[in-house]
Amino acid sequence: MTSCPLPRSRYEKILLGHGSGGKLSADLLQRIILPAFENPTLNGLEDQAILKLPVSKGRLAFTTDSFVVKPIFFPGGDIGKLAVHGTINDLAVGGAKPLFLSAAFILEEGFAIDDLDRIVKSMSLACKEAHVELVTGDTKVVDRGKGDQIFITTSGVGWVPETCSLSIANAQPGDHVLVSGTVGDHGIAILSVREGTLFETPLQSDTAPLTSLAQLILEVCPETRCMRDPTRGGVASTLNELAIASNVGVKIQEAAVPLKNEVKAACEMLGLDPLYVANEGKLIAVVPSRDSEKVLAAMRNSPLGAQSMKIGEIVEDHPKRVTIQSRMGAERIVTLLTGEQLPRIC
Numbered sequence: 001m002t003s004c005p006l007p008r009s010r011y012e013k014i015l016l017g018h019g020s021g022g023k024l025s026a027d028l029l030q031r032i033i034l035p036a037f038e039n040p041t042l043n044g045l046e047d048q049a050i051l052k053l054p055v056s057k058g059r060l061a062f063t064t065d066s067f068v069v070k071p072i073f074f075p076g077g078d079i080g081k082l083a084v085h086g087t088i089n090d091l092a093v094g095g096a097k098p099l100f101l102s103a104a105f106i107l108e109e110g111f112a113i114d115d116l117d118r119i120v121k122s123m124s125l126a127c128k129e130a131h132v133e134l135v136t137g138d139t140k141v142v143d144r145g146k147g148d149q150i151f152i153t154t155s156g157v158g159w160v161p162e163t164c165s166l167s168i169a170n171a172q173p174g175d176h177v178l179v180s181g182t183v184g185d186h187g188i189a190i191l192s193v194r195e196g197t198l199f200e201t202p203l204q205s206d207t208a209p210l211t212s213l214a215q216l217i218l219e220v221c222p223e224t225r226c227m228r229d230p231t232r233g234g235v236a237s238t239l240n241e242l243a244i245a246s247n248v249g250v251k252i253q254e255a256a257v258p259l260k261n262e263v264k265a266a267c268e269m270l271g272l273d274p275l276y277v278a279n280e281g282k283l284i285a286v287v288p289s290r291d292s293e294k295v296l297a298a299m300r301n302s303p304l305g306a307q308s309m310k311i312g313e314i315v316e317d318h319p320k321r322v323t324i325q326s327r328m329g330a331e332r333i334v335t336l337l338t339g340e341q342l343p344r345i346c
Contacts, residue, residue: 019141
């Protein structure tokens with residue numbers, strides 16, 4: 001006589017049963033997810049999170065994003081930390097104070113439980129540091145070879161004051177374009193690990209929560225036109241989106257764009273343009289020219305903006321186009337990214 005044994009609760013690898021909604025799913029939730037994100041809303045295990053908002057006046061900000069980075073662990077971070085920071089930053093550059101997150105995990109059969117635990121703990125620490133709560137989520141498991149280890153989808157809710165009105169359609173001729181630090185760090189850090197490129201100084205991803213820096217900019221300059229975090233497609237794509245939305249031209253100076261030597265060297269070696277390389281802890285701000293210097297001074301007093309620079313300005317010429325003036329004085333058009341320059345970076 002044979003019997004079907006109960007599934008063991010301690011496994012080293014993800015099984016298809018971990019996505020079944022049964023005993024293995026519950027065990028994964030109780031062992032790894034709930035202890036990491038301890039809060040009353042999540043602990044209730046309802047099908048939805050019912051949230052109390054902090055104030056009655058203002059507006060909700062809502063964003064969602066998916067993260068498929070490879071490798072999942074990289075210098076300066078991992079896919080979990082990246083997912084939290086990426087969602088927080090999309091809220092922050094809209095002038096919102098991030099409050100709540102959700103997370104959905106797509107796990108591949110055979111994925112190491114220890115790696116999942118490491119990622120979840122990293123996400124938990126990132127949430128605590130940013131003063132946000134992860135309040136709901138989901139987990140699914142796909143067949144071995146169908147998911148490339150782990151994908152994470154995060155959504156975020158934040159609160160925007162009534163007085164704040166940021167938009168990429170707000171830029172006006174004469175405004176200055178500021179960037180909060182060296183560009184291309186994240187994309188090249190990922191690429192260096194993937195391709196085995198070694199630098200004398202290990203290059204770290206710049207992944208970081210931008211809420212404090214964004215709020216500082218708005219305190220110093222309430223008339224800030226817009227802020228964006230230049231992730232996929234880098235600075236070039238962000239500025240093109242702004243130029244199109246505002247029907248203006250953007251002119252930047254190559255000499256003003258801050259670059260780490262390692263990023264510059266890697267881009268030259270690999271034939272990449274750093275303006276198209278992804279960032280995960282930098283923002284672009286467009287501010288009236290009269291406020292540019294005081295905003296820059298405030299940004300440079302923040303750890304996240306110590307290397308801030310004015311890289312260009314908004315112009316009436318060539319509306320809906322971005323140009324860059326080289327160190328030699330030549331000018332060329334900077335288009336939207338065509339194709340995929342660096343696969344699987346965020």
